[in-house]
Amino acid sequence: MIATTWRVVGVGFSLLVILAAILLSGVEPQQTSFPGTGVGPDVFWTFDLRTDDLTVLLLAVVGVVSACVQVYSIGYLHERAASYTALVTLFTAAMVTVVVADSLFLLLIGWEVMGVCSYLLIGHYWERRDARSGAMKAFLMTRFADVGFLFGIFVLGIGYNTFRISELGSGPISPGALTAGTVLLLVGVVGKSAQVPLQTWLPDAMPGPSPVSALIHAATMVAAGVFLIARLYDVFVEAEATLTVLAVVACVTMLVSALCAMAAVEVKRVLAWSTVSQLAIMFAGLSLGTEDGRHAALFHLVTHASFKALLFLCAGVLLHQVGSAAFVVLRRYTRRGALRRAMPVTFVTMTIGLGALAGVPGLAGFFSKDSVVEAAWHHARDGSTIGWVVLVSVCLTAALTAFYCVRLWLWTFFRTPALAGALGAFEDDDPMADVDEPDTSKLREPSWLMLGPLVLLAIGAAGLGYADGVHVHWGVALVTTVLAVFGALPAYSLWQRGADPRPVVLEHEFGLDAAYQGAVVVPVRWFAKLAVLGDRDVIGGYVRATGRAGTLASQGFRLLQTGNVQTYLTAAVIGVVALAVLAGVIAS
Amino acid sequence: MTTALFSIAGAVAIAAAVLVVTSRRIVHAALWLVVALGAVAGCFGALHAEFVALVQILVYVGAIVVLVLFALMLTKAPTNPLPALTTRRSPFAAIVAGVLALLLGTGVVIAFGNEKIEPVPAGSATDVGTAVFRIWVLPFEVLSVLLLAALIGAIVLSQRKLSERSDRLSSSGKED
Amino acid sequence: MPLVLPLLLAVLLFCLGVYGVLARRNAITMLMSFELMLNAVNLNLVAFDAWRLDGLATGQTLAVFVITLAAAEIGLGLAIVLLLFRGHGHVDADAARDLVEQDGGIPAADGAGTAAGRTAVEKGAAS
Numbered sequence: 001m002i003a004t005t006w007r008v009v010g011v012g013f014s015l016l017v018i019l020a021a022i023l024l025s026g027v028e029p030q031q032t033s034f035p036g037t038g039v040g041p042d043v044f045w046t047f048d049l050r051t052d053d054l055t056v057l058l059l060a061v062v063g064v065v066s067a068c069v070q071v072y073s074i075g076y077l078h079e080r081a082a083s084y085t086a087l088v089t090l091f092t093a094a095m096v097t098v099v100v101a102d103s104l105f106l107l108l109i110g111w112e113v114m115g116v117c118s119y120l121l122i123g124h125y126w127e128r129r130d131a132r133s134g135a136m137k138a139f140l141m142t143r144f145a146d147v148g149f150l151f152g153i154f155v156l157g158i159g160y161n162t163f164r165i166s167e168l169g170s171g172p173i174s175p176g177a178l179t180a181g182t183v184l185l186l187v188g189v190v191g192k193s194a195q196v197p198l199q200t201w202l203p204d205a206m207p208g209p210s211p212v213s214a215l216i217h218a219a220t221m222v223a224a225g226v227f228l229i230a231r232l233y234d235v236f237v238e239a240e241a242t243l244t245v246l247a248v249v250a251c252v253t254m255l256v257s258a259l260c261a262m263a264a265v266e267v268k269r270v271l272a273w274s275t276v277s278q279l280a281i282m283f284a285g286l287s288l289g290t291e292d293g294r295h296a297a298l299f300h301l302v303t304h305a306s307f308k309a310l311l312f313l314c315a316g317v318l319l320h321q322v323g324s325a326a327f328v329v330l331r332r333y334t335r336r337g338a339l340r341r342a343m344p345v346t347f348v349t350m351t352i353g354l355g356a357l358a359g360v361p362g363l364a365g366f367f368s369k370d371s372v373v374e375a376a377w378h379h380a381r382d383g384s385t386i387g388w389v390v391l392v393s394v395c396l397t398a399a400l401t402a403f404y405c406v407r408l409w410l411w412t413f414f415r416t417p418a419l420a421g422a423l424g425a426f427e428d429d430d431p432m433a434d435v436d437e438p439d440t441s442k443l444r445e446p447s448w449l450m451l452g453p454l455v456l457l458a459i460g461a462a463g464l465g466y467a468d469g470v471h472v473h474w475g476v477a478l479v480t481t482v483l484a485v486f487g488a489l490p491a492y493s494l495w496q497r498g499a500d501p502r503p504v505v506l507e508h509e510f511g512l513d514a515a516y517q518g519a520v521v522v523p524v525r526w527f528a529k530l531a532v533l534g535d536r537d538v539i540g541g542y543v544r545a546t547g548r549a550g551t552l553a554s555q556g557f558r559l560l561q562t563g564n565v566q567t568y569l570t571a572a573v574i575g576v577v578a579l580a581v582l583a584g585v586i587a588s
Numbered sequence: 589m590t591t592a593l594f595s596i597a598g599a600v601a602i603a604a605a606v607l608v609v610t611s612r613r614i615v616h617a618a619l620w621l622v623v624a625l626g627a628v629a630g631c632f633g634a635l636h637a638e639f640v641a642l643v644q645i646l647v648y649v650g651a652i653v654v655l656v657l658f659a660l661m662l663t664k665a666p667t668n669p670l671p672a673l674t675t676r677r678s679p680f681a682a683i684v685a686g687v688l689a690l691l692l693g694t695g696v697v698i699a700f701g702n703e704k705i706e707p708v709p710a711g712s713a714t715d716v717g718t719a720v721f722r723i724w725v726l727p728f729e730v731l732s733v734l735l736l737a738a739l740i741g742a743i744v745l746s747q748r749k750l751s752e753r754s755d756r757l758s759s760s761g762k763e764d
Numbered sequence: 765m766p767l768v769l770p771l772l773l774a775v776l777l778f779c780l781g782v783y784g785v786l787a788r789r790n791a792i793t794m795l796m797s798f799e800l801m802l803n804a805v806n807l808n809l810v811a812f813d814a815w816r817l818d819g820l821a822t823g824q825t826l827a828v829f830v831i832t833l834a835a836a837e838i839g840l841g842l843a844i845v846l847l848l849f850r851g852h853g854h855v856d857a858d859a860a861r862d863l864v865e866q867d868g869g870i871p872a873a874d875g876a877g878t879a880a881g882r883t884a885v886e887k888g889a890a891s
Binding site: 590591594595598601602605606608609614617618621624625628631632635636637639640643644647648651652655656658659660662663664665674675677678680681682684685686688689692693696697700701703704705706715716718719720723724727728731734735738739741742743745746 | 765766767768769770771772773775776777778779780781782783784786787788789790792793795796797799800803806807810811813814815817820821822823824825827828829831832833834835836837838839840842843844845846847849855858
Binding site: 561562563564565566569570573 | 782785786787794857858860861862863864
C-alpha cells in the first residue's frame with residue numbers, strides 16, 4: 001500500500017518535471033529570489049531559482065529518464081519498494097534542485113542530497129557484501145571530492161562577492177582566486193562524474209539495482225558534473241589553466257575507461273566504464289572553451305542520457321529475466337541461441353542503444369559525438385593544442401567504443417562459429433559453468449511495464465540526433481565512421497575465432513584500486529587502529545585508573561570504619577584540637 | 589576566704605574526678621562521681637551561686653547518680669575490680685586529653701590571667717527565680733518540652749519490642 | 765579571687781571527662797565522664813556569671829538549664845545502654861562493633877536482632 005502510494009508519487013513527480021520543462025520551454029530566462037541568510041558582513045546568499053535554456057533542457061532529460069525509471073521499477077523491483085521509490089524520487093528532486101538553483105549553496109544542497117541518495121540506492125541490496133562496499137566507496141570518494149567543491153564555492157563566492165550563479169563571472173576577481181576556485185570546483189566535478197583519478201567508484205556501484213544505475217548514469221548524479229561546468233561556463237572560460245586541467249583529465253579518462261570497458265566481463269560493468277568514457281567526451285567538449293564545444297557537450301549529454309538509460313534498463317531486463325548480467329551466464333543461454341529468440345524486444349532495443357553508443361551513422365550518438373569532434377577540429381584549426389589533443393583522443397575513443405560495443409553485442413546475443421567460443425571464453429572465472437545447464441524454455445520477455453520505457457528510450461536513442469537540426473560535417477563523419485569500423489573489425493574477428501584475450505593490466509583496471517588500497521585504505525586502517533589503541537589504552541587507561549584509584553582509596557578508608565564509637569570520638573577530638581591549634585597559629 | 593574554700597573544693601573535685609575515670613571498680617567510680625559532683629557544688633557555693641549548688645546536689649547527686657547506680661545494677665555490673673576497664677587506646681586518649689588541657693589552659697591563662705572576681709553579695713534564689721520567670725520564660729518552657737520528649741524517648745527505648753511482647757502473650761494464651 | 769582558678773578547674777575537669785569518654789570500656793562510665801564534662805561547663809558558666817554580674821543571673825540560669833539537660837541526657841543515655849545490654853549481653857563500648865565495615869557490606873547481627881529474626885523464622889516455619 002505504502003509502496004503503491006510512493007510509486008504514484010514518484011511517477012507523478014517525474015511527469016510534473018516533464019510538464020514544467022514543457023511549460024518553461026521558450027520562456028525568457030528569469031530569476032526568482034527568496035530571502036536568505038547573511039554570510040559574513042556584506043556577503044549574502046539567498047534561495048535563488050532561475051530558468052533558462054539549460055534548465056529546461058536538463059529538466060526535460062531528468063523528467064523523461066526518471067519517469068522511465070520509475071515505471072520500469074514497478075515491474076523490476078519488489079523488495080523494499082517503498083523506500084526505494086521514495087529515494088529515487090528524492091534523487092530526482094535533488095537533481096531538479098541542482099538544475100534550477102541560482103545560488104551556489106542551494107546547488108550544493110542538491111548536490112549533497114544526490115550523494116546521500118546514491119549511497120542509499122547503491123546499497124539497496126544491503127545483504128550483499130559488494131553492494132555495501134560499493135555504496136561505501138561511492139560515498140567516500142564523492143564526499144572526498146565534495147570537500148574541494150565546498151571550498152571552491154567559498155573561493156569563488158568570496159572572490160566575486162556574491163553566491164548567485166547569474167552574477168558570477170561579471171565582477172572583478174584576481175586570476176589566482178579564479179584559478180583556485182575553478183580547480184577546486186573541478187575536484188568536486190571529477191569526483192561526482194567519476195573522472196580520473198576518482199573514477200573507480202562508478203564501476204563498483206554496479207551491485208545497485210539497474211534502474212538506479214540508469215538514473216545515476218543518464219540523468220542525475222554523473223550528469224550533474226557536466227551540468228555544473230556548463231552552468232558556470234563563463235567562469236570556467238576565464239580560467240585557462242582549469243580548462244587545460246579539465247582537457248587532460250577528460251582525455252586520459254576517456255581512453256583509460258574505454259580500455260577498461262574492453263576487458264570487463266559483465267554487461268553492467270562494461271556500461272559503467274563506457275559511461276565514464278562518454279562523460280569524458282562531454283568534458284572534452286567543454287574544455288575547448290568555445291560555445292561550439294559547450295553546445296556539443298550538452299548535445300552529447302542529452303543523447304547519452306537516452307541511450308545509456310536504455311542500455312542500463314536492457315541490462316536490468318537481462319538481470320531480471322536471466323538472473324545475472326555476467327557474460328559467462330549469458331553465454332550459456334546464447335550458445336543455444338535462446339536469448340535473442342526469447343527476448344526480441346530487448347534484443348532490438350539493446351542493439352539500437354549499442355549502435356548509438358558505438359556511433360553507427362544515423363543514430364543519436366553518431367551526431368552528438370561528431371559534433372564534439374567537429375568543435376574540436378574547429379578549435380584545433382585555430383591553432384590550439386588542446387583542440388588537437390581532444391580531437392585525437394575522441395577519435396581514438398570512438399574506435400575503442402566501437403570495439404567494446406561490438407564485443408558486448410556479439411558475445412551476448414550470438415552463437416560463435418568457433419567451438420572454443422561456444423564452450424566459452426569466459427568460463428575460466430566460473431567453475432560451475434558445465435554443471436549448471438540452464439533451462440532455456442522458461443526464458444521470456446518481461447512485462448510491458450518494463451518494455452515500454454525501453455521502447456520509448458530506443459526511439460529517443462534513434463531519433464534524438466535529428467532534434468538539433470541535421471548538419472553533418474562530411475569529413476568528420478567519414479573519419480569517425482572509418483575509425484569505428486576499424487574498432488569493430490577486430491572485435492568481430494576475435495568473436496569469430498571464439499577468443500577473448502583480456503590483458504591483465506586492463507582486467508585489473510590499471511591497478512588503481514590496488515594503489516588506492518595501499519596508499520589510502522591501509523594507512524587509514526593503521527591510523528584507525530592507532531586511534532583505537534590510543535583511546536583504549538591511553539585515554540581508557542586514565543579512566544580506568546580513576547576508577548581503580550577510587551576503589552583503592554575507599555578500601556583504605558574502609559579500614560577507618562571500625563564500628564567503634566570511641567575511635568570515632570577520638571578522631572573527632574583530635575580534629576578539634578588540630579583546628580584549634582591551626583586557628584591559634586593563624587591568629588598569632 | 590572564698591578563694592581558700594574554692595581551692596579546697598576544687599582540689600577534692602579534681603581528685604574525685606581522677607578516681608572516677610581511673611577506678612577499677614565501676615561502682616566505686618560511681619560513688620566517686622558523687623564526691624566529685626558534690627565538690628563542684630561546693631565550688632558553686634564558693635562562687636555565691638547557692639541556688640545552683642542546691643540544684644546540683646538535688647539533681648545530680650540525688651537523681652542522676654541514683655539512676656547510674658540503678659543502671660549498673662540492671663546491667664549486672666561486677667563489683668570486683670576489673671582487669672580490663674580501659675581500652676587499648678587509653679595512653680593515646682591520655683595524650684589527647686593532656687594536649688587538650690594544655691591548649692585550653694594556656695588559652696584561659698592568656699585570655700583571663702589578670703581578671704579578678706570581685707566579692708559578691710550572697711546570692712539568693714530570688715534573683716535566679718525572678719530571672720528565670722521574667723526573662724528566660726520561653727527557654728524554660730522549651731526545656732520542659734525537651735524533658736517530656738526525653739522522658740518519652742527513654743520509655744520507648746527501654747520497653748521491650750512489641751513483637752516480642754505479643755509473642756509472649758500469644759504463647760501464654762496458648763498455654764491457657 | 766582570680767578568675768583563672770575556676771576556669772582552670774573547669775579545664776581539668778573537662779579533660780578528665782574527655783579522657784574518660786575516650787578510654788573507658790564500660791558504657792556507663794562513659795556516661796559518667798559526660799557528666800564530668802557537663803559540670804566543667806557549668807563551672808565556667810557560674811564563674812563568668814560571678815565575674816560579669818550582669819544582673820540577669822544569666823550564667824546561673826543557664827547552669828540550671830544545663831543541669832536539666834544533663835538529667836534528660838542521662839535518662840536517654842541509660843536507656844540506650846540498657847538496650848545495648850539487652851541486645852549484646854554486655855555494655856562494653858569497645859566490643860559493640862555492629863557498624864563495622866565488612867566484606868559484602870551487610871553487618872552481621874548478633875544478640876537481640878538475630879534472636880528476633882530467629883523467632884520470626886521459627887514462627888514462619890510453624891505457621
